[in-house]
Amino acid sequence: MSTSVITSRSAEGRNKQPLSFALGGAVVAFMVLVGLMIGPAGPQWWRIPAELLDHVPFVSLNSGVSRADWNLVWQIRAPRVVLAALVGSMLSVSGASYQGVFRNPLVDPYLLGVAAGAGLGATIVFTLQRETTSSWIIDPLPLAAFIGALCAVLVTYVVGTAFGSVRSGTTLVLAGVAVTSMLTAIQAFVLQRNSDVVRQVYSWILGRLSSATWGDVRLILPYVVVSSVVLLLHRRLLDVMRVGDDEALALGINVRRVRLIVVLAATLGTASVVAVTGLIGFVGIIVPHAVRLIVGASNRVVLPMSMMLGAAFLVAADIPSRVLASPAETPIGVVTAFIGAPFFLLLLRTRDVSR
Amino acid sequence: MTAIGFCDLTVAYNGTNAVVGFNDLLHSGEWLCLIGPNGAGKSSVLRAAAGLVPYMGSVAINQTEIPAASARWRAQHIAYVPQAPVIPTDMSVYEYVLLGRNPYINYFSSETSHDRDVIDRVLNRLDLVQFSARKLGTLSGGEVQRLVIARALAQEAPVLLLDEPTSALDIGHQQQALELVDSLRREQGLTIISAMHDLTLAGLYADRLVLMHEGHRVAEGTAKQVLKSETLAEFYGVSARVHHEPDGTVVVIPQRSSHL
Numbered sequence: 001m002s003t004s005v006i007t008s009r010s011a012e013g014r015n016k017q018p019l020s021f022a023l024g025g026a027v028v029a030f031m032v033l034v035g036l037m038i039g040p041a042g043p044q045w046w047r048i049p050a051e052l053l054d055h056v057p058f059v060s061l062n063s064g065v066s067r068a069d070w071n072l073v074w075q076i077r078a079p080r081v082v083l084a085a086l087v088g089s090m091l092s093v094s095g096a097s098y099q100g101v102f103r104n105p106l107v108d109p110y111l112l113g114v115a116a117g118a119g120l121g122a123t124i125v126f127t128l129q130r131e132t133t134s135s136w137i138i139d140p141l142p143l144a145a146f147i148g149a150l151c152a153v154l155v156t157y158v159v160g161t162a163f164g165s166v167r168s169g170t171t172l173v174l175a176g177v178a179v180t181s182m183l184t185a186i187q188a189f190v191l192q193r194n195s196d197v198v199r200q201v202y203s204w205i206l207g208r209l210s211s212a213t214w215g216d217v218r219l220i221l222p223y224v225v226v227s228s229v230v231l232l233l234h235r236r237l238l239d240v241m242r243v244g245d246d247e248a249l250a251l252g253i254n255v256r257r258v259r260l261i262v263v264l265a266a267t268l269g270t271a272s273v274v275a276v277t278g279l280i281g282f283v284g285i286i287v288p289h290a291v292r293l294i295v296g297a298s299n300r301v302v303l304p305m306s307m308m309l310g311a312a313f314l315v316a317a318d319i320p321s322r323v324l325a326s327p328a329e330t331p332i333g334v335v336t337a338f339i340g341a342p343f344f345l346l347l348l349r350t351r352d353v354s355r
Numbered sequence: 356m357t358a359i360g361f362c363d364l365t366v367a368y369n370g371t372n373a374v375v376g377f378n379d380l381l382h383s384g385e386w387l388c389l390i391g392p393n394g395a396g397k398s399s400v401l402r403a404a405a406g407l408v409p410y411m412g413s414v415a416i417n418q419t420e421i422p423a424a425s426a427r428w429r430a431q432h433i434a435y436v437p438q439a440p441v442i443p444t445d446m447s448v449y450e451y452v453l454l455g456r457n458p459y460i461n462y463f464s465s466e467t468s469h470d471r472d473v474i475d476r477v478l479n480r481l482d483l484v485q486f487s488a489r490k491l492g493t494l495s496g497g498e499v500q501r502l503v504i505a506r507a508l509a510q511e512a513p514v515l516l517l518d519e520p521t522s523a524l525d526i527g528h529q530q531q532a533l534e535l536v537d538s539l540r541r542e543q544g545l546t547i548i549s550a551m552h553d554l555t556l557a558g559l560y561a562d563r564l565v566l567m568h569e570g571h572r573v574a575e576g577t578a579k580q581v582l583k584s585e586t587l588a589e590f591y592g593v594s595a596r597v598h599h600e601p602d603g604t605v606v607v608i609p610q611r612s613s614h615l
Contacts, residue, residue: 233463239450240457244441250405251510252430252458297445 020295024308028085031312035081036073038319040326043069080212083220084318084332085311087209087273088283090224092310093303094266095284096291097231100238100299101262102173108284109270112176112263113152115281116183118274121148122204123187126197141204142219142275148183149271155179157263206331207280209318220272227269231303234262238299280314280333286344287313293347313340358383358546359404359433359514363412366399366570373399375570376412383513386540386547388561390554390581392591395567397550398438401516404548405435416514430458434507438519442499444492448483449474451491451502455509474509481505481535497528504535515540517549521556529553533560554607558582566590578605 036052037045043065051065051073065073095108121144128140153176160175191198237258241248245255270284287310288302295301314336321335357380364377374396381387389397403410406421406429413420416432434455443451455477456470478484481501486494494502500520507515517536521529537560540547551557557564558578566574566581568590574581582605584597598606 236460236465237462240454242441242443242446243451243454246402246407247435247437247441249407249426250430250433250435250437251454252427254426297443298450 017301020301020305021308024305024312027312028308028315031315032081032085035084035315035319036077039073039077039322042072042077048073075214079214079217080209080318081315082217083212083277084209084314086217086220086224087277087280088287088314088317089307089311090220090227090269090273091280091283092287092291092306092313093228093231094270096288096299096302096306097234097238097262097266098284099288100302101241101259102170103242103244104170104173105289106285107173107176109153109267110279110281110284111173111180112267113156113179113183114149114267114270114274115279116180116187117148117150117152118145118271119148119201119205119279120152120183120187120190121145122278123190123197123201124148126200126204127190127194145278146271146275149274150267152179152183153263153267153271157260203331204278205333207278207333207336208329209277209321209332210329212277216276220276223269223272227265227272228307230265231262231269232307234258235299235303238262238303242297242299278333280336282333282337282340283310283314286340289344290347357381357418358385358416359548360415360418361400361404361412362415364400364403364414365411366396366403366408367411368408372570374403374410374567377572379565381514381546381548383546384540384544385563386537386549386561387563387565388557389548389550389565389567390552390557391567391573394569395590396570397567398518399570400567401435401518401548401550404514405429405433405516407435427458430510430512432512433514433516434510434512435516436503436507436518436520438522440499440503442491444490446491447487448489448491448494448502449478449487452477452483452505452509455506458510473511477505477508480539481508496523497525497531500524500528500532501535504532504539508539513544514546514548517547519550519552522552529556536560554582554587555605558605558607579603582607 033049033052037048043051047065050061051070053059054061091108098107098109098111099105122141125141125144156172156176156179159179160172191201237253240251240253241255241258243251249255274280288306291302291305291309295305314332317335317339318332320339321330321332324330324335360380361377364374365372366374373394377396377400379387389400391397399408402408404414406426415421421429421432452474453466453470456466456473459470460466478487481504483498483502483505486498486502491499491502500523504520515536520536521532524532533556536547536549539545549557549561558581561578564574564576564578564581565572566586573590574586579599582597584595587593587595587597587607594610594612596608596610598608600606
């Protein structure tokens with residue numbers, strides 16, 4: 001009899017997952033819809049859902065949206081919303097994975113040098129006469145940011161594993177802090193010699209989605225998909241690693257290999273989104289923590305939920321960024337921190353995050 | 356039949372030898388207890404067998420040498436209970452015990468119903484069923500110890516390594532934990548190697564004691580053979596009386612240095 005009790009209990013625990021995932025999916029869909037409906041110009045917001053339905057095959061509705069207005073929605077707003085969703089989901093799932101693999105609630109890819117490396121790469125491009133370089137066949141800005149981010153993490157990884165004890169993740173995080181401050185110093189030096197680009201670099205660092213095109217979406221989509229799939233496949237192993245490196249090893253996990261793969265995947269995905277949108281801070285920390293407070297700390301749920309709520313969060317944060325100072329843009333990084341920080345503090349107050 | 360064998364096991368940390376040429380053979384169902392002062396190399400023997408530290412020499416299970424690169428194979432044959440297990444406080448008891456099935460689950464797949472059956476059996480056996488939904492942070496020290504043993508049992512490994520299994524427990528829970536291990540050993544034919552500080556308890560439960568000192572084996576045998584006051588004085592630097600109960604129990608009683 002007692003066996004049936006536990007079976008039903010564990011079944012209960014499993015049955016909650018699809019419900020959470022369905023709710024998460026609904027939140028994303030809702031936020032995407034809202035994101036498509038709101039903007040400084042374009043058709044009346046309430047006409048958009050009908051127009052969207054009209055584009056579903058075999059459905060015909062007269063929504064009263066003109067062709068020009070629809071183009072505005074489809075070419076300006078839609079790529080921006082999709083890009084925000086991809087970036088938000090990538091940053092969040094990377095943050096959640098980093099926190100899992102290092103068993104440290106404060107790490108995300110930015111901490112291992114992604115942010116500083118990308119920042120330095122972008123700064124160098126800005127100093128090279130942006131007017132000419134932006135017309136090259138391949139825009140060097142995202143490329144430089146991408147390469148900068150990857151190189152920074154590579155240096156961190158090599159230094160961290162060479163000098164640190166073999167399996168400790170803490171050394172790696174400390175190496176990341178050192179590499180970050182060194183790259184930031186170089187960036188400051190370069191900027192000081194080229195003070196004319198300070199404004200451009202600063203605005204890049206704050207992150208923006210304003211110039212999003214379908215091309216941007218296509219550019220990062222492969223990276224985001226591959227990285228996310230790899231991370232999601234590791235979610236059960238990340239749960240085993242919650243008992244620490246030694247015990248995970250004794251339970252048959254090749255801890256170093258798993259950590260390397262997860263760090264690589266999360267870094268690659270983050271570097272690709274950073275290259276296109278600049279540094280959008282705070283997402284990789286607050287979204288996974290908010291998710292843990294809502295659904296518990298099991299990475300099997302935290303990773304997929306972070307993807308969904310991260311997407312919804314960034315789409316939502318992008319709305320004030322468009323309309324707050326309309327027609328000017330408020331940098332999305334400012335909005336994520338400005339909304340995110342108090343929201344996060346509120347969550348901390350309601351539930352004890354240290355558990 | 357030999358369950359686990361050590362051949363010339365040597366463990367070194369940064370050039371300093373922690374264990375030197377450790378040899379032993381345990382037959383199936385045997386309980387060996389490693390004793391010795393702090394830093395004698397007891398834990399290092401266990402950690403080497405569990406694959407947590409690099410070592411020279413070899414460790415074999417059923418006469419098969421453990422493949423160096425396979426953490427999974429090792430985990431299917433050796434379960435390790437650390438001295439201070441990491442307890443993720445918001446993990447549920449069920450989830451925690453389920454981690455013990457990891458060696459049987461393929462890299463990217465998840466638990467089968469067989470794995471869940473094993474967990475249900477283990478939880479039943481250790482009377483943890485009523486806790487299965489509880490968070491680890493809400494459990495007492497004795498319950499946590501039982502839980503860590505449950506996770507080790509879920510590994511279905513023939514060899515169980517216990518590093519200081521009772522150091523964090525009160526005398527009642529110490530007894531309960533060791534009685535539990537002993538009954539599991541009898542039921543399931545587990546082979547057990549433990550490292551312990553409490554010499555009386557060590558002698559009470561283990562078939563055989565091995566006294567280690569600075570990485571070397573210095574004495575071996577039954578409690579009666581190993582626990583002698585001159586031996587303890589030599590290697591622990593302790594002044595203790597050894598008392599023999601009529602039932603064969605060997606009791607080690609520390610003595611105060613005489614203040615006149």
